Amino acid sequence: MNELSAQPLAGEPAARVLVAGASGFTGALAAAIVWGHPNLQLVAITSRSDAGKRLDSLYSRYRVPLELTELDLDRLEGIDAAIVAYPHGAAAPTVAALRAQGILVVDLSADFRLREMETYERWYGEHGAPDLFGTGVYGLTEIYREQLRGAKLVATPGCYPTASVLALAPLAERGLLADIVVNAMQGTSGYGRSSDDLVHFSAMTENAFPYKTEGHRHRPEIEQELAALGSPAPVTFVPHLLPLDQGELATCFAQTTAPVAKEEVQALYRERYADEPFVTVLDGPPNLRAVRDTNECHVYVTVEERGRVIAFAAIDNIWKGASGQGVQNLNLMLGLDETAGLV
Amino acid sequence: MNELSAQPLAGEPAARVLVAGASGFTGALAAAIVWGHPNLQLVAITSRSDAGKRLDSLYSRYRVPLELTELDLDRLEGIDAAIVAYPHGAAAPTVAALRAQGILVVDLSADFRLREMETYERWYGEHGAPDLFGTGVYGLTEIYREQLRGAKLVATPGCYPTASVLALAPLAERGLLADIVVNAMQGTSGYGRSSDDLVHFSAMTENAFPYKTEGHRHRPEIEQELAALGSPAPVTFVPHLLPLDQGELATCFAQTTAPVAKEEVQALYRERYADEPFVTVLDGPPNLRAVRDTNECHVYVTVEERGRVIAFAAIDNIWKGASGQGVQNLNLMLGLDETAGLV
Amino acid sequence: MNELSAQPLAGEPAARVLVAGASGFTGALAAAIVWGHPNLQLVAITSRSDAGKRLDSLYSRYRVPLELTELDLDRLEGIDAAIVAYPHGAAAPTVAALRAQGILVVDLSADFRLREMETYERWYGEHGAPDLFGTGVYGLTEIYREQLRGAKLVATPGCYPTASVLALAPLAERGLLADIVVNAMQGTSGYGRSSDDLVHFSAMTENAFPYKTEGHRHRPEIEQELAALGSPAPVTFVPHLLPLDQGELATCFAQTTAPVAKEEVQALYRERYADEPFVTVLDGPPNLRAVRDTNECHVYVTVEERGRVIAFAAIDNIWKGASGQGVQNLNLMLGLDETAGLV
């Protein structure tokens, strides 16, 4: 533990928090949010590849002056909760080890999002902790809030499922969705820190492109959640990469099982999200800058002349699409105000 | 006429060309392409707002050292052809005046694209030259090549219809398209030069958003052309603005009237476009950088597991989506090599 | 006054604040900072051109739900302080009218920065309130902190002088500066909201250029302040515009009046800024992302082999370079914690 540089806090913290995998984009942001959180104490940040470096040397804008260490599962005394920002597949064994020591876990990977092992294996390969599979709560806060209160293991949704399901949930809950197309786009932070020709500035500036056009693993996750809400509809899903850092837009096209009128649908959305602290239903199309560096989700819905619903949701893919929502859920797990530490 | 600074050319030009409205983004590019064209002589460039300025003072990278003048319809002697880059609605009267003097016209506006006056009036208002309405050839070169040879008035398609129809034409021609969703995105050059808060660099960087979500006037144009090809299917169309200059992507989702297999569709596309000088069928998804500053259209098609066709087309919105295609058509009108002066 | 939508605040505010000219980039940010300030109440925001609009319709990311009104100097009862974000020249008369009613004023324009009327007139033209000229405190907080406590009128420094003087102050205070070159660069927010071909996204992306190469009016301001600190040295100053929104870097090259050693100069800087809440002396060159959306100034100094000092300062040009520093000073004027409401 990094006692000397542990974060000063007024009063006793609600939890002492570890962020594992803190040198990647979402892990670093999770560390930054916990660092600035009024009720949480960031006591350790770990990284295999960058152990020994200070986080503010990698991400100066986050201003977290802690040193990254290698995770040592034998020295976790005093840790109450962990946010795990590991790659899919690699997360599960560490999550299991942390849970075995009674530590609350918010997992940012896909390892505990899906409910069917067969689906998991098709898209991600063998699971690293099959005994735990199916035991986590799916952390789409606006849908599963009650189950999240007091949960021990939470699987943070993928960024695309977060935006897509929030864009469609009011209709899905009424069983109104028939056939769905999700055209999604996000910035390069969604690609992760791992260096690659594709995300070199010289390759990405003045560029944009679709990817995973033969099938993206967020599709079964979106279908799973829409079905759980009441609309077991097939989803066509195509993501695109844009020349910007943080931001994600889901443009969703849906045929409905019964005719719907524009005003009616817009009223339904306003009502559904009226009390949500982080979802705002707009009167016109959203833009990515308005939600950047926030945990906000901006939603707009309309119905075109011939009856197709078009629903948009804009989020910051590493905030509401990952680490922000992770902390939102951690707040609920700990009985804190859901919005604490978030903007 | 700007005789002194008229463009030097080896040999007699095939045509002496005027570009009207040359201070906007598409007009300036049209002037630049004509300036560099081996068979055309750029003899005049006009602009109301920027008369008296040299084009290279506005667009230094195009290196066209001519002075912009006000268009004087009484002094057009010696002009063989004109490219008109006026706003929709404003173009028609000027096009009519030019045609009355026997000048070949490539119109970049929407004024002669639609075939139903009722549709035109709904989306654009009163038409400025109703006698000429319906007399132009729709300048989607890959579809109307034969009619374009020797045509006198050509309506250059909108950028979104160009990309969308090229993405879907091989299926449309077989009558295979049923229900269509076009999710399109383009850079800020598509917004035009007219200054506006929205396209200030400070507003657009790190941003992206859908617009015209309640109906965009390119939709009836896309439907008109798909119907003309054999697939009178309804189209849902949503455009987005991206933080880049030149580039446009149409991501098209189509249900088919009969089941289609991926390999079959891909073969169909390769065959359909095999001889097209500016359409390349790729083996994977396109990207915008590959077509920037070119007249190329990159197409990719796939069929997802449950049978929906996903077809992509990437173009440079001011080249193949406007001025480049305009010159491609002018080449045909003049009996020149279709690719002359283009890259 | 916009009573109904005035900002809710826990407890009695330290001041009720007006932001005049709140629809421009710096005015809007000033309004946003005051809106989020724990001790200030934003009671009115004014704009001539955008009166009637809500600020969050212009700048959604700032989330300030107040309506812009026209400034009415006859209805300012209850206003304790004003931040004036008017163009140079236009600010002075309004500042005078506000001061005449006893309202504290933070002026973001250049109208009260210079000490010689002759210099003002050369660079800005006739002054709009000559009686007040010379009565304001120059609001470079780190230099004039004591005079700012309880001041009635504060002239917020230009963005370039803020960065340049902070980069050079420790040496200027010792009288060590001889000959100075400041090469500065900033993002397009520094150009202002006023639309213009130059800052259209299509013109600015993949571009950068020097401007005002024959003389920029921030040069006399930099020279005035370095002289006031003890180094009346000539300054060569060239600014550049970069393809980014917020951020400014001053790269300063200085000959010294006596030889200096690198370690010595670096120690001097660390000592000079040790207690400054918003100035951080780095161990290596700064970058703009680290200070974006903050009131921070990141400084680095080195001495090259042959003895020339190279000093860098990075700020967010609309935060520490304008509105952030404006609020920092307003805090001092009101006896509040200097850092209140700032990040």
Add this chain to the structure above:
Amino acid sequence: MNELSAQPLAGEPAARVLVAGASGFTGALAAAIVWGHPNLQLVAITSRSDAGKRLDSLYSRYRVPLELTELDLDRLEGIDAAIVAYPHGAAAPTVAALRAQGILVVDLSADFRLREMETYERWYGEHGAPDLFGTGVYGLTEIYREQLRGAKLVATPGCYPTASVLALAPLAERGLLADIVVNAMQGTSGYGRSSDDLVHFSAMTENAFPYKTEGHRHRPEIEQELAALGSPAPVTFVPHLLPLDQGELATCFAQTTAPVAKEEVQALYRERYADEPFVTVLDGPPNLRAVRDTNECHVYVTVEERGRVIAFAAIDNIWKGASGQGVQNLNLMLGLDETAGLV
């Protein structure tokens, strides 16, 4: 050799060309320029790391359909000339091996730029072909044109020296330069293709920063060349990285050995570069977009009130700053028109 896909050419080529190291940014561009060159035939492109891939799969916009192979020094029969785009240090042995077979070499690395071995070793380490050191011609075309005609080995200058020396040469040749500061900035293509956190789009967008502030190895090269021209003045040099792909600006500040007047200096520049095909002396400050994707150098010079000269040069760092100038020189080496194949 890649005979099957060798480039078709009208008539006998002036030279059959190999590009070694063609998978990096400058090597790929060199290959693309040669591919489109009317008198050169691109017969082989090599790469260690990407052997087996086609160049257009890495750089689709260059449209070079050749396959990268590993360089085999035993199978170079038929190669007349080579452009070597290897890292500094690695280039020398390969250059020596190519020269030993009589192949003309344009080297893009720093290995043959410097004239003092001691200087080379200080900045680059041990030299890989000391026998050849000092035998190449420094390929700043506008300075060494006569020596370049018929040269066998040409060292292409660094991008910063190219811009800096072209900005200052007219004064340097008169022995007028005393004390020089070069503030340079370039886009991320200058950083090279090698992936790195720094040039990830997410790190670089909305960012800019100085680097190598304690000494950059282009400084001795600039000093060497200014001295050779007649002005052995010390140079302070600080480079910056900008959020754009291709483009470089040198902003040069110079004290002069004798007073100079602005009009006089501007006339001197116009005269000096009057016949240069790729250097344009502007009437105002240059911008990077105007030279992108061209071999142009845009120069502007002014003299400030107190007599300091400020000279600007804008180039595309991978064109005139590397591969474009490389081909310009190859044209001279082969007796071709200097501008052939270039824009």
